[in-house]
Amino acid sequence: MEKLTEKKCVPCEGGVKPFTNKEIREYLLQLKKGWDVMNGKKIKKNFKFENFKEAVEFLNKVAKIAEQEGHHPDMRVFGWNKVEIELSTHAIGGLSENDFILAAKIEQLQ
Numbered sequence: 001m002e003k004l005t006e007k008k009c010v011p012c013e014g015g016v017k018p019f020t021n022k023e024i025r026e027y028l029l030q031l032k033k034g035w036d037v038m039n040g041k042k043i044k045k046n047f048k049f050e051n052f053k054e055a056v057e058f059l060n061k062v063a064k065i066a067e068q069e070g071h072h073p074d075m076r077v078f079g080w081n082k083v084e085i086e087l088s089t090h091a092i093g094g095l096s097e098n099d100f101i102l103a104a105k106i107e108q109l110q
Helices: 021-028 052-069 097-107
Strands: 036-038 042-048 074-078 082-087
Touching (some): 021 097, 052 082, 082 097
Antiparallel strands (some): 074 082
């Protein structure tokens, strides 16, 4: 099976069913621990850094990957050293393979 990090996000304009709970569980197994599933519609993970500068640098790296993939997460810096990443495929109101591809690529940044 091809690794998520070797895949590319594909444009999604809707018309595709969101992942089932079973599909979500299967794809979560391909990610590192720490991703939380939110109501079966989003995945979220908090990343912690040594300082504010590292947190912002990470955020900028995520933004670059998101632009390359054409799939954009919700992101926020909170506290002075934490970044929250939330992924969902808005066009289908749930999760798709794109969310897990981007999550896997984000994980490689740490």
